[in-house]
Amino acid sequence: xxxxxxxxxxSNGDHQDEYLFDxxxxxxxFKDYSLKDxxxxxxxxxxxxxxxxxxxxxxxxxxxxxxRQLTECGPMTYEDFKQRFNQMKxxxxxxxxxxxxxxxxxxxxxxxxxLICEKKFIRQLAIRGRIEDVVVHNRCRGxxxxxxxxxxLTQLGRDKCNCYKISLECKDHLVSFYQQFxxxxxxxxNYLCQRFQNSSNNHQENKTVN
Amino acid sequence: xxxxxxxxxxSNGDHQDEYLFDxxxxxxxFKDYSLKDxxxxxxxxxxxxxxxxxxxxxxxxxxxxxxRQLTECGPMTYEDFKQRFNQMKxxxxxxxxxxxxxxxxxxxxxxxxxLICEKKFIRQLAIRGRIEDVVVHNRCRGxxxxxxxxxxLTQLGRDKCNCYKISLECKDHLVSFYQQFxxxxxxxxNYLCQRFQNSSNNHQENKTVN
Numbered sequence: 001x002x003x004x005x006x007x008x009x010x011s012n013g014d015h016q017d018e019y020l021f022d023x024x025x026x027x028x029x030f031k032d033y034s035l036k037d038x039x040x041x042x043x044x045x046x047x048x049x050x051x052x053x054x055x056x057x058x059x060x061x062x063x064x065x066x067x068r069q070l071t072e073c074g075p076m077t078y079e080d081f082k083q084r085f086n087q088m089k090x091x092x093x094x095x096x097x098x099x100x101x102x103x104x105x106x107x108x109x110x111x112x113x114x115l116i117c118e119k120k121f122i123r124q125l126a127i128r129g130r131i132e133d134v135v136v137h138n139r140c141r142g143x144x145x146x147x148x149x150x151x152x153l154t155q156l157g158r159d160k161c162n163c164y165k166i167s168l169e170c171k172d173h174l175v176s177f178y179q180q181f182x183x184x185x186x187x188x189x190n191y192l193c194q195r196f197q198n199s200s201n202n203h204q205e206n207k208t209v210n
Numbered sequence: 211x212x213x214x215x216x217x218x219x220x221s222n223g224d225h226q227d228e229y230l231f232d233x234x235x236x237x238x239x240f241k242d243y244s245l246k247d248x249x250x251x252x253x254x255x256x257x258x259x260x261x262x263x264x265x266x267x268x269x270x271x272x273x274x275x276x277x278r279q280l281t282e283c284g285p286m287t288y289e290d291f292k293q294r295f296n297q298m299k300x301x302x303x304x305x306x307x308x309x310x311x312x313x314x315x316x317x318x319x320x321x322x323x324x325l326i327c328e329k330k331f332i333r334q335l336a337i338r339g340r341i342e343d344v345v346v347h348n349r350c351r352g353x354x355x356x357x358x359x360x361x362x363l364t365q366l367g368r369d370k371c372n373c374y375k376i377s378l379e380c381k382d383h384l385v386s387f388y389q390q391f392x393x394x395x396x397x398x399x400n401y402l403c404q405r406f407q408n409s410s411n412n413h414q415e416n417k418t419v420n
Contacts, residue, residue, distance in 0.1 A: 067332050074334030084335050091301040118326055122277050122343060124284030125294050133332060158406050167403040175400050183402035190385050191401030192393035193377040196368050
């Protein structure tokens with residue numbers, strides 16, 4: 001186990017339990033991390049929490065149950081999870097899922113957020129970031145874990161992935177939360193969406209689309 | 211060359227000039243395609259335009275110049291373009307860039323739109339679609355090519371990629387255009403964004419992020 005500025009990162013000795021992305025990227029972020037907000041520092045994460053990329057074994061440590069606090073996840077076998085994990089990993093420099101492990105409760109995952117980096121042709125082969133699927137466990141709220149996740153993912157997107165912009169969608173009551181990190185409504189910009197009933201299950205995708 | 215319901219698709223005999231995604235997916239869409247809007251039919255696309263996935267050789271047929279009608283693209287060599295194309299292609303089932311080729315003007319690309327499919331753990335391993343980078347050449351506007359692109363990408367996302375939702379961002383004056391395909395504002399949903407000055411160029415990405 002190595003330590004950088006109060007945050008722990010586990011070494012990855014077990015090849016059966018890979019990280020979704022290289023944890024060294026996070027270490028260099030922590031090294032540069034300026035704890036502007038003293039409250040974050042006082043919370044003393046270093047003795048309670050471990051911040052790291054998602055691992056396959058997180059299936060057994062409450063990762064999916066945590067996502068269920070955000071939205072429906074349906075049934076999911078370990079094989080389903082592992083297959084999707086590997087599909088994400090094969091998309092080079094695309095999926096950055098950060099998790100917070102509670103080191104005092106059998107490595108339970110108590111927080112997660114995802115940065116997705118989209119490759120573009122425009123703006124000289126730009127990268128465009130999106131923050132998705134942010135959730136902190138009910139019992140760990142009020143400890144600014146969400147703030148830590150968004151602050152770090154924003155830095156990751158800006159400084160390591162070279163995103164020219166990062167965006168996210170959120171409900172009304174979360175707007176002020178995200179504004180503190182620099183996310184704002186854009187003038188004359190609209191977000192439009194449509195939802196489909198026909199599929200909440202993509203087990204078929206490999207059969208229908210190459 | 212094969213034909214499906216008035217739309218042409220080229221066969222891919224030259225392995226040096228690959229498609230970004232399998233054109234057969236489009237063929238099956240065309241087969242199911244009901245031309246509800248008679249204007250689309252009257253425009254007689256089959257003698258003027260060819261609708262197909264992006265190819266590497268589109269670099270020489272005005273694809274980047276077309277994107278420049280949308281936003282800045284900066285300088286881009288053929289090698290830059292090819293590298294990004296291959297990075298996209300390596301992200302399995304993710305990047306669906308559709309182009310419209312004008313068959314009467316040396317195969318110039320006169321329209322394009324992109325569907326990006328994001329892999330999720332939530333909602334039983336759902337796929338979430340996003341429509342990006344939609345542009346029709348100045349001289350081809352008013353022929354409903356944009357409508358064709360969005361209609362087909364929406365069907366592709368819904369029926370072939372099994373997206374549980376598809377979203378997009380657009381300026382105020384385009385809201386009604388997208389509403390005709392079922393895209394709408396969602397209640398209490400906010401789109402927030404931040405832009406960075408430090409990078410519009412990602413040539414460095416392979417050096418800094420694994």
